[in-house]
C-alpha cells in the first residue's frame with residue numbers, strides 16, 4: 443500500500459516540525475504583543491504626580507532663565523513676526539529653559555503629548571531624571587492620586603513667558619509655565635517666577651497654593667492688558683467698561699493671571715479682569731486658565747467660549763479672564779469684535 447511505502451526522512455520531519463512551531467509562534471506572538479500593547483494603553487498616569495513634575499519642570503526652566511539673564515548671555519534673535527507685525531523674540535533663556543523642561547517631562551512620561559513653544563532637541567547631558575517625589579506642600583493639599591489615561595493628556599509648556607520684557611530686563615513680568623489638559627480641559631496649571639522664586643500651582647478638584655483676592659470690582663473693573671501685543675485694546679476696553687476704566691498695561695500672560703489673584707512674592711497691579719484681543723497661543727494661556735478654573739474663575743474667548751487645549755496651538759478668539767465675578771455678564775458687556783479692526 444502506498445502510505446506504507448512512504449519512507450519518512452528524519453530531516454524532513456525536523457524541517458516540518460520547525461515550520462509548524464514557526465507558524466504557531468508567529469500567530470501567537472501577534473496576539474500576545476497586541477495584548478501587551480492594549481495593556482500598556484490602559485496604564486494610567488497619576489495627575490498628582492504630574493502636578494509635582496510640572497512644578498519641578500517650571501522651577502528647573504526658571505533656573506536657566508535666571509542664569510542666562512544674570513550672565514547677560516541672551517543671544518537675542520528674532521523668530522519672525524506676529525500677525526500684527528511685532529518681532530517674536532527668542533533668547534538663550536527660552537531655549538535653555540525649553541531643553542531642560544521638555545527633557546525632564548518627556549523622560550519621566552515618554553508617552554505623553556508635550557507641546558512646547560520652542561523646538562530644540564539638544565540633550566542636556568547632566569540632567570538627573572525626575573525622582574518621582576511628591577513634595578510635602580503638594581501631598582498636604584492634594585490628598586489622593588487621580589488616575590487618567592495618558593492618551594487623554596496634552597501638556598503645554600511655555601519655557602519663558604514675556605520674552606519681550608525679558609530682553610528689556612523687566613524681570614517681574616517673566617514666568618515659566620506648565621499646563622496639563624485632560625481631554626482638552628485645563629486641569630493643572632503652574633506659573634513660576636524665576637527672579638523671585640515664587641511658584642503658583644493649582645489642580646482642578648485637587649487644590650492650590652494660591653488664592654483669589656478678598657474682593658473684586660465688578661461694576662468698574664480695572665483691566666490688565668498686554669503692553670507689547672496690545673492691538674487696539676484701549677478702545678475695546680473703554681467701549682466695554684467706560685472711558686474712565688483703569689487700564690494696567692503689563693507683560694506676560696502668566697503675570698497677568700497672577701495679577702488677578704493674591705500671590706505672595708511681590709506687589710502686583712490689583713486687576714479685576716484680564717483682557718487680550720490679539721492672537722495668542724495655548725502655551726501662553728493654558729496654565730493661567732487651569733489655575734483660574736481650579737479657584738472658581740474663568741478664562742474664555744471674548745465670546746465666552748471655553749478654550750480647548752488639544753490640537754492646534756492657536757487661540758484666535760481673544761481672551762477674557764475673571765474670578766469671583768459673573769463672567770457671562772462681563773462677556774455681554776464686551777463690544778462686538780472685528781478681529782481685523784483691533785490689530
Ligand SMILES: Nc1ncnc2c1ncn2[C@@H]1O[C@H](COP(=O)(O)O)[C@@H](OP(=O)(O)O)[C@H]1O
Nearest residue numbers: 524602603604605668671693694695720721726
Ligand atoms: N498677537 C500675538 N501673537 C503671538 N503671540 C502673542 C500675541 N500676543 C501675545 N502673544 C504672546 O503671549 C505672551 C504674552 O504676551 P503679552 O505680554 O503681550 O501679553 C507672550 O508669550 P512669549 O513671551 O512666551 O512669546 C507673547 O509672545
Ligand SMILES: [Mg+2]
Nearest residue numbers: 530531559605
Ligand atoms: Mg515667544
Ligand SMILES: [Mg+2]
Nearest residue numbers: 600603604726
Ligand atoms: Mg508666552
Ligand SMILES: [Mg+2]
Nearest residue numbers: 559600602603
Ligand atoms: Mg515663551
